[in-house]
Amino acid sequence: MRSIIDLFRRTRVYEPPSRTVYAIGDIHGRKDLLERLIETIKHHAGRTDYELIFLGDYVDRGPDSAGVVDYLIHSEALQGVECTFLKGNHEATLLDFLDNPEVGASWSTYGGFETLLSYGVQDIGLSKDEARWATTSERFREQLPPAHLDFYQALESFTIRGDYMFVHAGIDPSKPLSEQTDAEFLWIRDAFLSDTRQYDYRVVHGHTPQSEPSQDKRRIGVDTGAYQTGVLTAAAISAAGVEFISTR
Structure with missing residues (x-):
């Protein structure tokens, strides 16, 4: 027979954030899409009080990683809006490359090449x-x-609003939150995605691309x-529920 705790977890209702949160997925160098999505969010929010939480992976793969970060730091479109910037595994690798150049060979195969080009680093050796x-x-x-380096170094691993946890990749369901590290927050996939247990928080994440938000x-x-x-895509999370907004 299931315990009362099991029943509670199975039927749990998560407390929403105190104001609307727009959680924005992996941008990966697509400044053009980011600009359009921010305008769409502003129109969607209207006069509603809201904040933005970016789920990481601003860089790599797309054509303008440097432009994305410059926009996030300096854009007038974000002035007056509370923004929280989370770290993705691609930002972690970028920072690692600065101190450990040997990771460049692997980083270049999953987007680092495009990031380096966007910062004007030419004649990149792929050996x-x-x-x-x-x-x-x-x-x-x-x-x-320097402002970009400060941005990368200040990225947070996760943040919580109400009973919603915002993180790049996910969490390890087998470990308490206090024991988890960036290894889980930035990189986990199958162990998190395939698990069926409800957690203390409803987890809002990116990292694993899919044809539609879910x-x-x-x-x-x-x-x-x-x-x-x-x-x-962004998820608008409020007391009214969850609504997905995309740049289609």
Whole structure:
């Protein structure tokens, strides 16, 4: 027989954020889609009090990673709007490359090449030559605006609003939140996605691209593969429920 705690978890209703939260999925260098989505969100929100939470992966794969970050830092469209910027695994790898150039060979295969080009780093060696990657890392550091480095270094691993947890990839269902690290927050996939248990929080995440945004009683997924599909998605979360907004 199921315990009362099991029954409670199975039928749990999560407390929504105190104001509307727009959680924006993986941008991956698509500044064009980001600009359009922000305008769509402003129109959707109207005079409603709202905030933006970005779920990470601003860089790599798409054509304008540097432009995306510059927009997030300086755009007038975001002035006066409370924004929270979370870290994705791609930002973590970018920072790692600055201190450990040897990761460049692998990073370049999943989007680092495009990011380096967007910052004006040319003649990028795609070999595993560590000396060449060390030179590329030095060039990247020289080209990286201080405000951009500050942005990357200040990214948060997760944030919570009401009973909703916002994180890039997800959490490990087998571990308490206090024991989890960026290994889970930035990289987890199957162990989180395939689990059926409800958690203390409803988890809002990106990281795993899908053709359409999705939600169930445990989680809300908003990564719609913007760099490849041309669709960037946000989830509007409020007392009224969850509504998906895309740049279709």
